Amino acid sequence: MQRTYKAVEVSTPGVLRVVERPISEPGPGQVRIRVEACGICHTDAATINGAYPGLTLPRVPGHEVVGRIEALGSGVSRWKIGQRVGVGLIAGEDGACEPCRRGDTVNCQNPVVSGVTVDGGYAEVMIAESRGIASIPDELNSAEAAPLLCAGITTYNALRNAGLRGGDLVAVQGIGGLGHLGIQFARRMGFHTVAIGRGREKEKLAKDLGAHVYIDTAVDDAAAALQRMGGARAILATAPSGDGMGPLVSALAVRGKLIVVGVPSDPIQLSAFPLVFGGRSVYGSLTGTAIEQEDTLAFSVLENIRPMIETAPLEQAADAYARMMQGKARFRVVLVTNDGIAQSKTRP
Ligand SMILES: NC(=O)c1ccc[n+]([C@@H]2O[C@H](COP(=O)([O-])OP(=O)(O)OC[C@H]3O[C@@H](n4cnc5c(N)ncnc54)[C@H](OP(=O)(O)O)[C@@H]3O)[C@@H](O)[C@H]2O)c1
Ligand SMILES: [Zn+2]
Ligand SMILES: [Zn+2]
Secondary structure, rough: OOEEEEEEOOOOOOOOOEEEHHHHHHHOOOOEEEEEEEEOOOOHHHHHHHOOOOOOOEEOOOOOOEEEEEEEEOOOOOOOOOOOEEEEEEEEOOOOHHHHHOOOOOOOOOOOOOOOEEOOOOEEEEEEHHHHHEOOOOOOOOOHHHHHHHHHHHHHHHHOOOOOOOEEEEEEEEOOOOHHHHHHHHHHHEEEEEEOOOOOOOOOOOOOOOOOEEEEOOOOOOHHHHHHHEEEEEEEOOOOOOHHHHHHHHHEEEEEEEEEEOOOOOOOOOOOOHHHOOEEEEEEOOOOOOOHHHHHHHHHHHOOOOOOEEEEEEEHHHHHHHHHHHHHHOOOOEEEEHHHEEEEEHHH
């Protein structure tokens, strides 16, 4: 029996290093997962640069995790050894705070946060709370399922909970890990889908993903272009740029919604006029729960939605992370472990 596992941890802000750690047993209500794949989300930057509130180092980042259960803690009856499961960012609620008591568990005030309060998936092994894991359908391989557990659920939930109707004009701003899935979801949900990027380079990709229209903010004013189309009922803002988000309120139709899912470090400047005159709104949306991950995976299978991914071996996490931060990933880098590679050879 192997006694240690490889992990990529942050012990000094900005530095990812490969370490060997002892394997521990899952506690009550927990499972131990043999990780096969883990996506690199832009939110991982908040762990790697040490900025996530409440973070203590060393910490293993990673919250788009897929693997197989290899050990069950006491009291776990819902899950079986060998079952393929996924773990996202909010991976366990306390069940006791006010939002939890009202059933709003994604907004738990004391959540288990993968890669922040507990070690995440840049590793061969991860311990997870059994109440916070999702079942992975057989139709998806582990590397392509992984990004659906954060980038996917975040955009899927934000769009399906926005009170939109088929045919509505919906824009997705920022064409990266989240945005490229947001475009696919918006199109498959039946919206008139607009992608907002900067530069011509992503136009073809955005249209291939399902966008009816591409707006290049390097040459076009997104607000004017969307107003010419009648104004957007909703804009899903994924780019980590407050400067890029604020002006989009003027691109909304009357009662339109700017849904903030990107988390820029700069402030979002807003003009009150389009908010007041026309009842437009701006609000945030945070990822989702384990059962909503299963919804995201099921819809992706149903509508043949897949993330566009590049894979990299776990040991190359630092280079892969740099690629994402430089905006070079098309569109998600997914770390794969040796177990992930071995498993993918035995699965269709
Ligand atoms: N709400 C949630 O629950 C949740 C969940 C996951 C992630 N997030 C947050 O969502 C954001 C995006 O994450 P991600 O993983 O998708 O990141 P990503 O893969 O790095 O993609 C970000 C994209 O934004 C584009 N961009 C940056 N500034 C832009 C601007 N001014 N105008 C248009 N596009 C711009 C970049 O394109 P270029 O090629 O032009 O640079 C890049 O493709 C991050 O802030 C992350 O923390 C939130
Ligand atoms: Zn994420
Ligand atoms: Zn709670």
